[in-house]
Amino acid sequence: MNNNLVFDFSVNKENKTITVKREFAAAVPLVWDAYTKSEILDQWWAPKPWKARTKTMDFREGGSWHYAMVGPAGEEHWSLTNYITIQNQKKLIGLDAFADADGNVNKDMPQSKWEITFTGQGETTLVQIYMIFDDLAQLEATIEMGFKEGLALAMEGLDELLPALKK
């Protein structure tokens, strides 16, 4: 991997925001597609060994992306992303919610707002993701969800766990 690509993850606990910056070795149109086309998102959005599986995507302002994070044992966590603002190849604003397989939003779980900006730098693209949390509990719940996926990630060599689990 190219280690010269920028990666920055900063947390502002006071303002309850997380900013992630990452540079990609491709021009804006391709990187934009990778964030907005379900067939490409399915290939990278889920942390290994989880897989993202799109059920529906309606990419327009007011539209949504309904997908599942599918775990190694077939377990499914459904999410619904609502697109609020789409500025082609520049900016994307949306709202993430936990949902069920039918696309019903789980109102007991926090929803999180985010903004993604794409900045072309010749052959590379800088992507900035800005996540906004209403309160600390929401940030905590999101991290907890991330923790679950991170856990799966930590178990990437699942061999360690599998013998302990019944077939």
Added chain:
Amino acid sequence: MRRDVFQAIADPTRRGIISLIALQAMTPNAIAEHFDTTRQAISKHLRILTECRLVKQAYTGREIYYQLEITKMQEIDQWLDQYRKIWENRFNELDNVLLTIKNNTK
């Protein structure tokens, strides 16, 4: 003896228990059904997880349910670091996908 989160997740069975009850609260018997180990061993793991305050008990009638609890704000940085790793991993995956697409369209 003070226990910490790292100790809690150091053991693969305990990690398995965490990922099980992350989805829903469960009784010790229901948890034990998922593992090839004794009910006693599961109870021991649950005790360690409880001591680490990663899980808490809730009583429903005579049944004890175990559920995940992450309220230790002093350890939030660890969770944030975990979250950071998720993004890092995700972006590395995207690097590969972009490279593949670029090569295929050449």
